[in-house]
Amino acid sequence: MAADGGRLRTAQAAQACVICKTRKKRCDKSLPSCAYCTRKGLDCVYAPVPSSRNHSAPTVENPPAAPIWGARRPMNLVPSRMILSAKLPSDKTSAEALQFKNRGQVYLQVHGIIRSTGQFVDDISARYFQGFHSHLPIISRIRFYNNLITLGAAPAADFSVLLLTICLITHAPALGYQSRDGASRSVEQQSLYFTARSLCAQVQVSCPPSVPLIQAGLLLAVYEYTHGRPDDAFVTIAGSARMAYGARIHARDCHQTEMANTANHNADTELLLRTEEAANTWWGIVICERIFFSEVTVVDQPLVTLFPGRDTRLPIEPQILDQLDILDPESLPNIPVSCLTSPKVGGFSRTAQATCLLDQVFKGFETPDIDSRLLQLDRLDTNIQAFLSLAMPECQGQLGIFCAAINIAIRALFTLHWHILILHPQTVRANFKSLEEWHKRSQEALDTVTKMVVDIAETLIAASPTNTATHRIDGMPPVYPYIAHAALRHIHSSTQREDVSWLRSAQNVLQISLDKYFQRWSVNDDRT
Numbered sequence: 001m002a003a004d005g006g007r008l009r010t011a012q013a014a015q016a017c018v019i020c021k022t023r024k025k026r027c028d029k030s031l032p033s034c035a036y037c038t039r040k041g042l043d044c045v046y047a048p049v050p051s052s053r054n055h056s057a058p059t060v061e062n063p064p065a066a067p068i069w070g071a072r073r074p075m076n077l078v079p080s081r082m083i084l085s086a087k088l089p090s091d092k093t094s095a096e097a098l099q100f101k102n103r104g105q106v107y108l109q110v111h112g113i114i115r116s117t118g119q120f121v122d123d124i125s126a127r128y129f130q131g132f133h134s135h136l137p138i139i140s141r142i143r144f145y146n147n148l149i150t151l152g153a154a155p156a157a158d159f160s161v162l163l164l165t166i167c168l169i170t171h172a173p174a175l176g177y178q179s180r181d182g183a184s185r186s187v188e189q190q191s192l193y194f195t196a197r198s199l200c201a202q203v204q205v206s207c208p209p210s211v212p213l214i215q216a217g218l219l220l221a222v223y224e225y226t227h228g229r230p231d232d233a234f235v236t237i238a239g240s241a242r243m244a245y246g247a248r249i250h251a252r253d254c255h256q257t258e259m260a261n262t263a264n265h266n267a268d269t270e271l272l273l274r275t276e277e278a279a280n281t282w283w284g285i286v287i288c289e290r291i292f293f294s295e296v297t298v299v300d301q302p303l304v305t306l307f308p309g310r311d312t313r314l315p316i317e318p319q320i321l322d323q324l325d326i327l328d329p330e331s332l333p334n335i336p337v338s339c340l341t342s343p344k345v346g347g348f349s350r351t352a353q354a355t356c357l358l359d360q361v362f363k364g365f366e367t368p369d370i371d372s373r374l375l376q377l378d379r380l381d382t383n384i385q386a387f388l389s390l391a392m393p394e395c396q397g398q399l400g401i402f403c404a405a406i407n408i409a410i411r412a413l414f415t416l417h418w419h420i421l422i423l424h425p426q427t428v429r430a431n432f433k434s435l436e437e438w439h440k441r442s443q444e445a446l447d448t449v450t451k452m453v454v455d456i457a458e459t460l461i462a463a464s465p466t467n468t469a470t471h472r473i474d475g476m477p478p479v480y481p482y483i484a485h486a487a488l489r490h491i492h493s494s495t496q497r498e499d500v501s502w503l504r505s506a507q508n509v510l511q512i513s514l515d516k517y518f519q520r521w522s523v524n525d526d527r528t
Contacts, residue, residue: 018045018104018154045104104154106203110164113195117171117188121148121163127170134401135477136222137318137348138215138284140277142325147212157203158212164196165219193223209246211278217243218284221292226478230295237289241304244285249278250305273324276316276332280348283308283315287355287408294358294411295482307359310338314353317346340387347401350391354408357384361416370423374438377416381445384409384416388452404477406456411479413449414486417442446490453487454506456480457513481517484510 011031019042020027020034028035037044114121125148129141139162147159155163171189200216207213217240225233244250286305293303314335320327335342335349337356345353360380367373388409395402420442423435433441460480491507 013046015046018108021104021108106157106199107154107160107163110160110199113164113192114167117167117192119167119171124163124167124170128166132169133318134347135351135404136218136284136288137315137321138218138277138281140273140324141322143273143277156212158207158210158216161196161200161203162212162216162219164199165216165223168192168196168223169219193220196220204243209243211247211249211274211281214240214243214247214249214285215281218281218288221288222478225288225292225295228481230292230482231297234289234292234296234301237285237292238304241285241289244282244305247278250282269325272329276321276324280315280321283348283352287351290355290358290362291408291411291479293362294415303362307356308337310356311336313337314339314345314349317348340383340390347405350394350402350405351408354387354391354405354412357387358408358412358415361412361419364416365419374420374423377420381413381416384412403456404479407477407479407483410449410452410483411486413445414483414490417445417449443494447494450487450490450506451502453483454509457484457509460513460516461509481514484514484517 012029013031013034014029015021016027016029017034017037019025019037025036030038031046033044036042111121114124125144128139129144133139133141147155148163154160168189171192196216197220200213200220204213217236221233221236221240224230224236286307289303289305290307293299293301314333314337316332320332333344335345337353339345340353357380360383361377364373364376364380367376388406391402391405391409395406420438423438488507488510491504491510
Protein backbone atom coordinates (compact mmCIF):
# COMPACT_ATOMS: atom_id res chain seq x y z
CA MET A 1 0.00 0.00 0.00
CA ALA A 2 1.24 3.50 -0.75
CA ALA A 3 1.08 6.63 1.32
CA ASP A 4 -1.58 8.28 -0.87
CA GLY A 5 -4.71 6.97 0.79
CA GLY A 6 -3.93 3.32 0.22
CA ARG A 7 -4.27 3.44 -3.61
CA LEU A 8 -1.87 1.42 -5.71
CA ARG A 9 0.43 3.56 -7.82
CA THR A 10 0.17 2.82 -11.54
CA ALA A 11 3.34 2.85 -13.59
CA GLN A 12 3.29 5.66 -16.12
CA ALA A 13 4.99 6.17 -19.46
CA ALA A 14 7.12 9.22 -20.14
CA GLN A 15 4.81 10.42 -22.95
CA ALA A 16 1.35 9.90 -24.40
CA CYS A 17 0.62 6.73 -26.34
CA VAL A 18 0.60 6.67 -30.14
CA ILE A 19 -3.19 6.44 -30.48
CA CYS A 20 -3.88 9.35 -28.11
CA LYS A 21 -1.26 11.45 -29.90
CA THR A 22 -2.75 10.63 -33.27
CA ARG A 23 -6.34 11.32 -32.18
CA LYS A 24 -5.32 14.33 -30.04
CA LYS A 25 -6.80 12.75 -26.92
CA ARG A 26 -5.65 13.37 -23.38
CA CYS A 27 -3.64 10.33 -22.29
CA ASP A 28 -3.20 9.24 -18.68
CA LYS A 29 0.03 7.41 -19.74
CA SER A 30 -0.83 4.34 -17.70
CA LEU A 31 1.15 1.16 -18.28
CA PRO A 32 0.77 -1.29 -19.85
CA SER A 33 -2.32 0.36 -21.42
CA CYS A 34 -3.78 3.83 -20.97
CA ALA A 35 -7.37 4.31 -19.84
CA TYR A 36 -8.63 5.44 -23.25
CA CYS A 37 -7.21 2.43 -25.11
CA THR A 38 -8.43 0.08 -22.38
CA ARG A 39 -11.93 1.53 -22.58
CA LYS A 40 -12.02 1.30 -26.38
CA GLY A 41 -10.36 -2.12 -26.53
CA LEU A 42 -7.46 -0.78 -28.60
CA ASP A 43 -3.85 -1.96 -28.77
CA CYS A 44 -2.01 0.68 -26.74
CA VAL A 45 1.50 1.42 -28.03
CA TYR A 46 4.07 3.82 -26.60
CA ALA A 47 6.79 5.14 -28.88
CA PRO A 48 10.34 4.73 -27.56
CA VAL A 49 11.74 7.79 -25.81
CA PRO A 50 14.68 9.14 -27.83
CA SER A 51 18.04 9.19 -26.15
CA SER A 52 19.16 12.57 -24.77
CA ARG A 53 22.64 12.08 -26.17
CA ASN A 54 23.48 13.81 -29.39
CA HIS A 55 24.52 11.49 -32.19
CA SER A 56 26.27 12.75 -35.27
CA ALA A 57 24.47 12.31 -38.55
CA PRO A 58 25.88 9.61 -40.80
CA THR A 59 27.37 10.57 -44.11
CA VAL A 60 26.28 9.28 -47.46
CA GLU A 61 29.28 7.74 -49.14
CA ASN A 62 28.09 8.07 -52.74
CA PRO A 63 25.71 10.99 -53.17
CA PRO A 64 23.89 11.03 -56.51
CA ALA A 65 25.32 13.03 -59.35
CA ALA A 66 24.18 16.57 -59.97
CA PRO A 67 21.11 16.93 -62.21
CA ILE A 68 21.80 17.09 -65.92
CA TRP A 69 20.58 20.67 -66.16
CA GLY A 70 23.25 22.00 -63.84
CA ALA A 71 21.71 22.27 -60.39
CA ARG A 72 24.17 22.33 -57.51
CA ARG A 73 25.40 19.05 -56.04
CA PRO A 74 23.64 18.61 -52.68
CA MET A 75 25.49 18.16 -49.40
CA ASN A 76 26.11 14.59 -48.29
CA LEU A 77 24.90 15.00 -44.72
CA VAL A 78 21.46 14.03 -43.53
CA PRO A 79 20.21 16.32 -40.70
CA SER A 80 19.98 14.42 -37.43
CA ARG A 81 16.33 15.40 -37.01
CA MET A 82 15.53 13.28 -40.07
CA ILE A 83 17.34 10.15 -38.90
CA LEU A 84 14.93 7.38 -37.95
CA SER A 85 15.12 6.85 -34.21
CA ALA A 86 13.81 3.30 -34.22
CA LYS A 87 14.89 0.30 -36.21
CA LEU A 88 12.11 -1.44 -38.09
CA PRO A 89 11.92 -5.25 -37.83
CA SER A 90 13.16 -7.13 -40.84
CA ASP A 91 12.51 -10.82 -40.09
CA LYS A 92 9.85 -12.79 -41.92
CA THR A 93 7.43 -12.81 -38.99
CA SER A 94 7.57 -9.07 -38.39
CA ALA A 95 4.90 -7.94 -40.88
CA GLU A 96 2.03 -8.37 -38.43
CA ALA A 97 3.99 -6.78 -35.60
CA LEU A 98 4.87 -3.84 -37.82
CA GLN A 99 1.25 -3.41 -38.90
CA PHE A 100 -0.30 -3.45 -35.42
CA LYS A 101 2.41 -2.30 -33.03
CA ASN A 102 4.98 -0.27 -34.93
CA ARG A 103 2.58 1.45 -37.32
CA GLY A 104 2.17 4.27 -34.79
CA GLN A 105 5.93 4.64 -34.41
CA VAL A 106 6.40 4.89 -38.17
CA TYR A 107 3.61 7.44 -38.48
CA LEU A 108 5.03 9.55 -35.63
CA GLN A 109 8.44 9.53 -37.31
CA VAL A 110 6.92 10.53 -40.64
CA HIS A 111 4.76 13.19 -38.99
CA GLY A 112 7.84 14.62 -37.28
CA ILE A 113 9.79 14.70 -40.55
CA ILE A 114 6.91 16.48 -42.30
CA ARG A 115 6.72 19.05 -39.49
CA SER A 116 10.49 19.61 -39.74
CA THR A 117 9.90 20.92 -43.28
CA GLY A 118 7.52 23.56 -41.90
CA GLN A 119 4.41 21.83 -43.20
CA PHE A 120 1.47 19.81 -41.90
CA VAL A 121 -0.03 16.64 -43.35
CA ASP A 122 -3.03 18.71 -44.42
CA ASP A 123 -0.71 21.10 -46.30
CA ILE A 124 1.07 18.47 -48.35
CA SER A 125 -2.08 16.48 -49.13
CA ALA A 126 -3.97 19.57 -50.30
CA ARG A 127 -1.03 20.70 -52.43
CA TYR A 128 -0.59 17.23 -53.90
CA PHE A 129 -4.21 16.80 -54.95
CA GLN A 130 -4.43 20.35 -56.31
CA GLY A 131 -1.26 19.94 -58.37
CA PHE A 132 0.57 16.72 -59.14
CA HIS A 133 -2.60 14.61 -58.92
CA SER A 134 -3.93 16.16 -62.13
CA HIS A 135 -0.91 14.86 -64.10
CA LEU A 136 -0.60 11.41 -62.53
CA PRO A 137 -3.86 10.43 -60.77
CA ILE A 138 -2.63 7.24 -59.16
CA ILE A 139 -3.96 7.89 -55.64
CA SER A 140 -7.66 7.78 -54.83
CA ARG A 141 -8.43 10.91 -52.84
CA ILE A 142 -11.29 9.09 -51.11
CA ARG A 143 -9.19 6.14 -49.98
CA PHE A 144 -6.31 8.47 -49.06
CA TYR A 145 -8.36 10.41 -46.53
CA ASN A 146 -10.08 7.25 -45.29
CA ASN A 147 -6.66 5.78 -44.53
CA LEU A 148 -5.52 9.03 -42.95
CA ILE A 149 -8.37 9.10 -40.43
CA THR A 150 -8.56 5.38 -39.65
CA LEU A 151 -10.69 5.15 -36.53
CA GLY A 152 -8.84 4.08 -33.41
CA ALA A 153 -5.38 3.61 -34.91
CA ALA A 154 -2.52 5.39 -36.61
CA PRO A 155 -2.16 4.93 -40.39
CA ALA A 156 -0.42 1.76 -41.54
CA ALA A 157 3.33 1.82 -42.12
CA ASP A 158 3.06 1.60 -45.92
CA PHE A 159 0.62 4.52 -45.96
CA SER A 160 2.96 6.54 -43.73
CA VAL A 161 5.76 5.99 -46.26
CA LEU A 162 3.42 7.20 -49.00
CA LEU A 163 2.78 10.35 -46.96
CA LEU A 164 6.51 11.00 -46.77
CA THR A 165 6.99 10.66 -50.54
CA ILE A 166 4.04 13.01 -51.09
CA CYS A 167 5.84 15.48 -48.83
CA LEU A 168 8.96 15.01 -50.97
CA ILE A 169 7.10 15.66 -54.23
CA THR A 170 5.30 18.75 -52.95
CA HIS A 171 8.47 20.05 -51.31
CA ALA A 172 10.44 19.98 -54.57
CA PRO A 173 11.47 23.36 -56.07
CA ALA A 174 12.39 21.61 -59.32
CA LEU A 175 8.70 20.87 -59.75
CA GLY A 176 7.92 24.57 -59.55
CA TYR A 177 6.69 24.78 -55.97
CA GLN A 178 7.45 27.80 -53.84
CA SER A 179 10.47 27.67 -51.57
CA ARG A 180 10.48 29.63 -48.34
CA ASP A 181 14.18 29.82 -47.67
CA GLY A 182 15.92 29.84 -51.02
CA ALA A 183 18.97 27.76 -51.80
CA SER A 184 19.15 26.16 -48.34
CA ARG A 185 15.92 24.35 -49.18
CA SER A 186 17.71 22.25 -51.82
CA VAL A 187 19.97 20.75 -49.13
CA GLU A 188 17.00 20.03 -46.89
CA GLN A 189 15.16 18.59 -49.86
CA GLN A 190 18.00 16.18 -50.64
CA SER A 191 18.06 15.08 -47.00
CA LEU A 192 14.33 14.50 -47.19
CA TYR A 193 14.87 12.36 -50.28
CA PHE A 194 17.49 10.19 -48.56
CA THR A 195 15.23 9.72 -45.55
CA ALA A 196 12.18 8.84 -47.65
CA ARG A 197 14.17 6.35 -49.69
CA SER A 198 15.63 4.74 -46.57
CA LEU A 199 12.29 4.41 -44.79
CA CYS A 200 10.63 3.08 -47.94
CA ALA A 201 13.29 0.34 -48.22
CA GLN A 202 12.89 -0.64 -44.56
CA VAL A 203 9.12 -0.92 -44.75
CA GLN A 204 9.34 -2.89 -48.01
CA VAL A 205 11.42 -5.50 -46.18
CA SER A 206 8.79 -5.89 -43.47
CA CYS A 207 5.55 -5.56 -45.42
CA PRO A 208 4.09 -7.48 -48.35
CA PRO A 209 3.67 -5.57 -51.64
CA SER A 210 0.82 -3.10 -51.34
CA VAL A 211 -0.63 -0.29 -53.43
CA PRO A 212 0.64 2.47 -51.06
CA LEU A 213 4.18 1.05 -51.19
CA ILE A 214 4.02 0.79 -54.97
CA GLN A 215 2.78 4.38 -55.18
CA ALA A 216 5.55 5.55 -52.84
CA GLY A 217 8.17 3.93 -55.08
CA LEU A 218 6.58 5.54 -58.13
CA LEU A 219 6.72 9.00 -56.54
CA LEU A 220 10.36 8.45 -55.59
CA ALA A 221 11.12 7.61 -59.22
CA VAL A 222 9.30 10.73 -60.43
CA TYR A 223 11.32 12.82 -57.99
CA GLU A 224 14.57 11.39 -59.39
CA TYR A 225 13.43 11.99 -62.95
CA THR A 226 12.43 15.60 -62.32
CA HIS A 227 15.83 16.22 -60.75
CA GLY A 228 17.75 15.15 -63.84
CA ARG A 229 18.49 11.54 -62.85
CA PRO A 230 16.58 9.38 -65.35
CA ASP A 231 18.90 6.39 -64.90
CA ASP A 232 18.16 6.28 -61.17
CA ALA A 233 14.47 6.80 -61.88
CA PHE A 234 14.48 3.90 -64.33
CA VAL A 235 15.94 1.58 -61.67
CA THR A 236 13.46 2.77 -59.04
CA ILE A 237 10.44 2.37 -61.31
CA ALA A 238 11.56 -1.18 -62.08
CA GLY A 239 11.35 -1.97 -58.36
CA SER A 240 7.85 -0.53 -58.19
CA ALA A 241 6.86 -2.56 -61.25
CA ARG A 242 8.02 -5.79 -59.65
CA MET A 243 6.09 -4.96 -56.48
CA ALA A 244 3.05 -4.26 -58.67
CA TYR A 245 3.35 -7.68 -60.26
CA GLY A 246 3.68 -9.18 -56.77
CA ALA A 247 0.51 -7.40 -55.66
CA ARG A 248 -1.20 -8.39 -58.97
CA ILE A 249 -2.49 -4.89 -59.58
CA HIS A 250 -1.82 -5.43 -63.29
CA ALA A 251 -4.51 -8.14 -63.41
CA ARG A 252 -7.72 -6.11 -63.77
CA ASP A 253 -9.72 -9.25 -64.64
CA CYS A 254 -9.12 -10.68 -61.16
CA HIS A 255 -10.52 -7.54 -59.52
CA GLN A 256 -13.52 -7.47 -61.84
CA THR A 257 -14.34 -11.08 -60.96
CA GLU A 258 -14.11 -10.22 -57.27
CA MET A 259 -16.47 -7.28 -57.80
CA ALA A 260 -18.97 -9.49 -59.59
CA ASN A 261 -19.03 -11.86 -56.62
CA THR A 262 -19.58 -9.09 -54.08
CA ALA A 263 -23.16 -8.55 -52.93
CA ASN A 264 -22.66 -5.97 -50.17
CA HIS A 265 -23.00 -2.41 -51.52
CA ASN A 266 -20.46 -0.83 -49.16
CA ALA A 267 -17.98 -3.61 -49.82
CA ASP A 268 -18.66 -3.27 -53.53
CA THR A 269 -17.92 0.48 -53.41
CA GLU A 270 -14.69 -0.07 -51.52
CA LEU A 271 -13.68 -2.77 -53.99
CA LEU A 272 -14.42 -0.44 -56.91
CA LEU A 273 -12.22 2.23 -55.32
CA ARG A 274 -9.39 -0.24 -54.78
CA THR A 275 -9.71 -1.69 -58.28
CA GLU A 276 -9.67 1.63 -60.12
CA GLU A 277 -6.89 3.05 -57.95
CA ALA A 278 -4.80 -0.06 -58.60
CA ALA A 279 -5.51 0.17 -62.35
CA ASN A 280 -4.45 3.84 -62.49
CA THR A 281 -1.35 3.04 -60.45
CA TRP A 282 -0.41 0.33 -62.93
CA TRP A 283 -0.94 2.77 -65.80
CA GLY A 284 1.28 5.27 -63.96
CA ILE A 285 4.09 2.71 -63.76
CA VAL A 286 3.76 1.73 -67.43
CA ILE A 287 3.75 5.37 -68.54
CA CYS A 288 6.64 6.51 -66.35
CA GLU A 289 8.87 3.55 -67.20
CA ARG A 290 8.71 4.45 -70.90
CA ILE A 291 9.16 8.16 -70.27
CA PHE A 292 12.27 7.46 -68.20
CA PHE A 293 13.56 4.95 -70.75
CA SER A 294 13.64 7.73 -73.36
CA GLU A 295 16.43 9.40 -71.38
CA VAL A 296 18.55 6.55 -70.02
CA THR A 297 22.25 6.34 -70.84
CA VAL A 298 22.26 2.63 -71.73
CA VAL A 299 19.47 2.00 -74.22
CA ASP A 300 19.75 -1.79 -74.53
CA GLN A 301 17.97 -2.45 -71.24
CA PRO A 302 14.72 -4.42 -71.02
CA LEU A 303 11.50 -2.86 -69.81
CA VAL A 304 9.93 -4.61 -66.83
CA THR A 305 6.31 -3.89 -67.73
CA LEU A 306 4.34 -5.02 -70.75
CA PHE A 307 2.22 -2.36 -72.36
CA PRO A 308 -1.52 -3.15 -72.11
CA GLY A 309 -3.20 -4.44 -75.25
CA ARG A 310 -4.86 -2.06 -77.70
CA ASP A 311 -8.32 -3.15 -76.49
CA THR A 312 -7.48 -2.40 -72.85
CA ARG A 313 -9.64 0.27 -71.24
CA LEU A 314 -7.94 3.64 -70.76
CA PRO A 315 -7.33 4.86 -67.20
CA ILE A 316 -9.94 7.03 -65.54
CA GLU A 317 -9.46 10.75 -65.04
CA PRO A 318 -8.76 12.31 -61.61
CA GLN A 319 -12.21 13.94 -61.36
CA ILE A 320 -13.83 10.52 -61.88
CA LEU A 321 -11.40 8.74 -59.55
CA ASP A 322 -12.31 11.25 -56.84
CA GLN A 323 -16.06 10.56 -57.19
CA LEU A 324 -16.18 6.79 -57.45
CA ASP A 325 -18.05 6.50 -54.15
CA ILE A 326 -21.08 8.30 -55.62
CA LEU A 327 -20.89 7.25 -59.27
CA ASP A 328 -22.62 4.30 -60.86
CA PRO A 329 -19.94 1.81 -62.01
CA GLU A 330 -21.88 1.38 -65.23
CA SER A 331 -21.34 5.08 -66.01
CA LEU A 332 -17.54 4.79 -66.09
CA PRO A 333 -16.04 5.43 -69.55
CA ASN A 334 -14.97 2.34 -71.42
CA ILE A 335 -12.70 3.68 -74.18
CA PRO A 336 -9.91 1.39 -75.47
CA VAL A 337 -6.31 2.55 -75.86
CA SER A 338 -6.50 2.32 -79.64
CA CYS A 339 -9.39 4.80 -79.93
CA LEU A 340 -7.32 7.89 -80.71
CA THR A 341 -10.16 9.85 -82.31
CA SER A 342 -12.66 9.67 -79.45
CA PRO A 343 -13.64 13.23 -78.36
CA LYS A 344 -14.31 12.13 -74.76
CA VAL A 345 -10.73 11.21 -73.86
CA GLY A 346 -9.28 13.19 -70.93
CA GLY A 347 -5.74 14.31 -70.17
CA PHE A 348 -4.50 11.19 -68.36
CA SER A 349 -5.99 8.92 -71.01
CA ARG A 350 -4.32 11.01 -73.74
CA THR A 351 -1.06 10.56 -71.83
CA ALA A 352 -1.59 6.79 -71.92
CA GLN A 353 -2.25 6.93 -75.67
CA ALA A 354 0.85 9.05 -76.31
CA THR A 355 2.88 6.55 -74.29
CA CYS A 356 1.41 3.75 -76.40
CA LEU A 357 2.83 5.47 -79.50
CA LEU A 358 6.20 5.89 -77.76
CA ASP A 359 6.14 2.19 -76.86
CA GLN A 360 5.50 1.30 -80.51
CA VAL A 361 8.54 3.38 -81.49
CA PHE A 362 10.71 1.37 -79.11
CA LYS A 363 9.32 -1.87 -80.50
CA GLY A 364 9.92 -0.64 -84.06
CA PHE A 365 13.64 -0.31 -83.28
CA GLU A 366 13.74 -4.08 -82.68
CA THR A 367 12.73 -4.94 -86.26
CA PRO A 368 15.87 -6.60 -87.68
CA ASP A 369 15.29 -5.81 -91.36
CA ILE A 370 16.24 -2.16 -91.95
CA ASP A 371 13.81 -1.63 -94.85
CA SER A 372 10.90 -3.04 -92.83
CA ARG A 373 11.94 -1.00 -89.82
CA LEU A 374 11.98 2.26 -91.80
CA LEU A 375 8.53 1.58 -93.23
CA GLN A 376 7.21 0.82 -89.76
CA LEU A 377 8.75 3.99 -88.32
CA ASP A 378 7.35 5.99 -91.22
CA ARG A 379 3.83 4.82 -90.35
CA LEU A 380 4.42 5.65 -86.70
CA ASP A 381 5.63 9.12 -87.64
CA THR A 382 2.34 9.69 -89.46
CA ASN A 383 0.32 8.35 -86.51
CA ILE A 384 2.16 10.51 -83.97
CA GLN A 385 1.70 13.65 -86.05
CA ALA A 386 -2.01 12.83 -86.41
CA PHE A 387 -2.22 12.38 -82.63
CA LEU A 388 -0.58 15.77 -82.07
CA SER A 389 -2.97 17.46 -84.48
CA LEU A 390 -5.80 16.05 -82.37
CA ALA A 391 -4.35 16.71 -78.91
CA MET A 392 -2.92 20.22 -79.39
CA PRO A 393 -6.31 21.90 -80.02
CA GLU A 394 -7.54 20.28 -76.80
CA CYS A 395 -4.78 22.15 -74.98
CA GLN A 396 -6.05 25.41 -76.59
CA GLY A 397 -2.76 27.21 -76.09
CA GLN A 398 -3.05 26.96 -72.31
CA LEU A 399 -0.74 25.16 -69.90
CA GLY A 400 -2.87 22.29 -68.72
CA ILE A 401 -3.52 18.61 -68.31
CA PHE A 402 -3.12 17.73 -72.01
CA CYS A 403 0.45 19.06 -72.01
CA ALA A 404 1.86 15.76 -70.72
CA ALA A 405 0.44 13.83 -73.68
CA ILE A 406 1.74 16.44 -76.14
CA ASN A 407 5.20 16.43 -74.56
CA ILE A 408 5.43 12.63 -74.69
CA ALA A 409 4.35 12.54 -78.34
CA ILE A 410 6.95 15.18 -79.18
CA ARG A 411 9.61 13.15 -77.35
CA ALA A 412 8.55 10.10 -79.40
CA LEU A 413 9.20 12.03 -82.63
CA PHE A 414 12.66 13.09 -81.46
CA THR A 415 13.45 9.48 -80.53
CA LEU A 416 12.15 8.12 -83.83
CA HIS A 417 14.03 10.48 -86.15
CA TRP A 418 17.29 10.41 -84.20
CA HIS A 419 17.24 6.66 -84.67
CA ILE A 420 16.84 7.04 -88.44
CA LEU A 421 19.73 9.51 -88.58
CA ILE A 422 22.16 7.02 -87.00
CA LEU A 423 21.37 4.24 -89.51
CA HIS A 424 24.30 3.62 -91.88
CA PRO A 425 23.64 0.57 -94.06
CA GLN A 426 25.25 0.42 -97.48
CA THR A 427 21.99 0.26 -99.41
CA VAL A 428 18.50 1.21 -98.27
CA ARG A 429 15.61 1.43 -100.70
CA ALA A 430 12.69 1.32 -98.27
CA ASN A 431 9.60 2.87 -99.82
CA PHE A 432 11.75 3.53 -102.94
CA LYS A 433 13.89 6.09 -101.11
CA SER A 434 17.62 6.03 -100.45
CA LEU A 435 19.02 6.40 -96.96
CA GLU A 436 20.09 9.96 -97.82
CA GLU A 437 16.46 10.79 -98.59
CA TRP A 438 15.37 9.26 -95.30
CA HIS A 439 18.01 11.33 -93.47
CA LYS A 440 16.87 14.52 -95.19
CA ARG A 441 13.25 13.79 -94.31
CA SER A 442 14.18 13.17 -90.66
CA GLN A 443 16.13 16.44 -90.50
CA GLU A 444 13.05 18.27 -91.76
CA ALA A 445 10.86 16.46 -89.24
CA LEU A 446 13.23 17.42 -86.41
CA ASP A 447 13.13 21.04 -87.56
CA THR A 448 9.34 20.92 -87.38
CA VAL A 449 9.16 19.29 -83.95
CA THR A 450 11.78 21.74 -82.63
CA LYS A 451 9.55 24.60 -83.78
CA MET A 452 6.73 23.01 -81.79
CA VAL A 453 8.89 22.96 -78.66
CA VAL A 454 9.87 26.60 -79.23
CA ASP A 455 6.17 27.50 -79.47
CA ILE A 456 5.60 25.77 -76.11
CA ALA A 457 8.60 27.63 -74.67
CA GLU A 458 7.21 30.97 -75.84
CA THR A 459 3.87 30.14 -74.22
CA LEU A 460 5.65 29.42 -70.94
CA ILE A 461 7.67 32.65 -71.15
CA ALA A 462 4.59 34.70 -72.04
CA ALA A 463 2.75 33.59 -68.89
CA SER A 464 1.94 36.60 -66.72
CA PRO A 465 3.81 37.09 -63.42
CA THR A 466 0.66 36.39 -61.45
CA ASN A 467 0.26 33.07 -63.22
CA THR A 468 3.90 32.04 -62.92
CA ALA A 469 3.77 32.50 -59.15
CA THR A 470 1.41 29.55 -58.97
CA HIS A 471 2.51 25.94 -58.88
CA ARG A 472 4.00 25.64 -62.34
CA ILE A 473 3.69 21.87 -62.45
CA ASP A 474 -0.05 22.38 -62.81
CA GLY A 475 0.69 23.76 -66.26
CA MET A 476 3.89 22.03 -67.37
CA PRO A 477 4.56 18.31 -66.89
CA PRO A 478 7.92 16.99 -65.60
CA VAL A 479 8.86 15.85 -69.11
CA TYR A 480 9.06 19.43 -70.45
CA PRO A 481 12.76 20.04 -69.59
CA TYR A 482 13.67 16.89 -71.49
CA ILE A 483 11.94 17.92 -74.71
CA ALA A 484 13.48 21.39 -74.36
CA HIS A 485 16.93 19.81 -74.08
CA ALA A 486 16.09 17.54 -77.02
CA ALA A 487 15.30 20.63 -79.09
CA LEU A 488 18.56 22.26 -77.97
CA ARG A 489 20.44 19.11 -78.96
CA HIS A 490 18.95 19.31 -82.45
CA ILE A 491 19.86 22.98 -82.71
CA HIS A 492 23.47 22.31 -81.69
CA SER A 493 23.77 19.52 -84.27
CA SER A 494 22.36 21.78 -86.99
CA THR A 495 24.52 24.88 -86.56
CA GLN A 496 26.59 24.10 -89.69
CA ARG A 497 23.56 24.27 -91.97
CA GLU A 498 22.92 27.49 -93.87
CA ASP A 499 19.13 27.43 -93.69
CA VAL A 500 18.64 27.28 -89.94
CA SER A 501 19.04 30.86 -88.75
CA TRP A 502 15.73 30.56 -86.92
CA LEU A 503 17.16 27.63 -84.94
CA ARG A 504 19.95 29.83 -83.58
CA SER A 505 17.46 32.43 -82.38
CA ALA A 506 15.31 29.65 -80.90
CA GLN A 507 18.16 28.56 -78.65
CA ASN A 508 17.78 31.66 -76.49
CA VAL A 509 14.02 31.15 -76.20
CA LEU A 510 14.46 27.56 -75.03
CA GLN A 511 17.08 28.50 -72.46
CA ILE A 512 14.90 31.27 -71.02
CA SER A 513 11.98 28.85 -70.76
CA LEU A 514 14.14 26.36 -68.85
CA ASP A 515 15.34 29.08 -66.49
CA LYS A 516 11.75 30.11 -65.94
CA TYR A 517 10.62 26.54 -65.39
CA PHE A 518 13.25 25.89 -62.72
CA GLN A 519 13.09 29.29 -61.09
CA ARG A 520 12.55 28.95 -57.37
CA TRP A 521 9.91 31.29 -56.07
CA SER A 522 10.17 32.75 -52.59
CA VAL A 523 7.33 34.15 -50.57
CA ASN A 524 9.45 37.28 -50.10
CA ASP A 525 9.74 37.64 -53.87
CA ASP A 526 5.99 37.66 -54.47
CA ARG A 527 5.70 41.37 -55.15
CA THR A 528 3.16 41.31 -57.98
